[in-house]
Amino acid sequence: MAEQALLRFTEPGMRLLENEHKYLSYLMEEWHAIVLEFEKDGMSLEVGREKLKQLRQLLFQFVEPLKNHTDKEEEHFFPALGTYIGFEQGPLVGIQEEHQEIDGYIGHFFHHTRGNIDLFSLEDIRTVAGNAGEAFEVLTVHFVKEETVLFPMAEKLMKAVDQDELFVKLNTLIT
Template sequence: MPEHTGLRFTLPAMRILENEHRYLSFLMEEWHELVLWYEQEPLALEEARTRLHKLRQAILEFVEPLKKHTGKEETHFFPLLGNYIGFEQGPLAGIQEEHREIDGYIGHFLHHSEGDIDQMTLEAIRSAVQDAGEAFEVLTVHFVKEETVIFPMGETQLSAKDKERLNKQLNTLIT
């Protein structure tokens, strides 16, 4: 294994989650470029529609690995860590609420961009794209919170047996 991989964590399970964040961030940057295009003035309606098709496709391709990643966290990691630090309040409650918020923004974008995009007004397009931008912002901060608060807790709080079990549970692909 190379000496420097760019990953911060030593626990294999946390490295898996951290690496998935890197991949998801890469995908996010691709569609965020499209979101940023909509901030310019003035916008051409036909170009806005064309780019919305691309943005929708990019987010649809992003959703599957995101759901697999958050599913692994919510099914395996959070319940295990919650046994050590609690569930009802504190960082796990906030992180799980952010998962719901992200799902909401992405779901809202996908709902409002389905159908005949070529009939959408510029106002409707901008409104839908705003939800994609919000999803990007929440995801970016969310990943930082997990990597600075939750993942370090996983490295320090879990027993050796739980660390081993978690590694086996998380060692699956999100693509």
């Protein structure tokens, strides 16, 4: 039987966000496996074009749950935590900038793959797939930062009434 990963946080709102990270990470692993294939030598142009189409489809399926998750953080979690730690400097500023960086990499990928992929050279394919690889790296580090800095901070600092209110707001599906 497969070992089930346990959630680390006790507050329902933080558990919800942590669980969403696990789901998003699962989806990320699917498309990142394709990104890694582009780093190997010996891929034919035909295979590269097919892999890029698969990558595009998986990223397309990933974007909506990611956007729903980041929207919830930006609309509810960050403002709630910000009332305790401030908004002008500190970890919230960096985390919000990372949301923009992730959007930029994914947006750049879609911008450059919106045309006819069958006209791409293998070098073009590898270059554009690199944007997905960068998004994966930023997202991975981003989730770690939230789970090691922001979530523990929220559990420690936020009053129970604010935790409860936050959970009600966050308790929506991202899919």
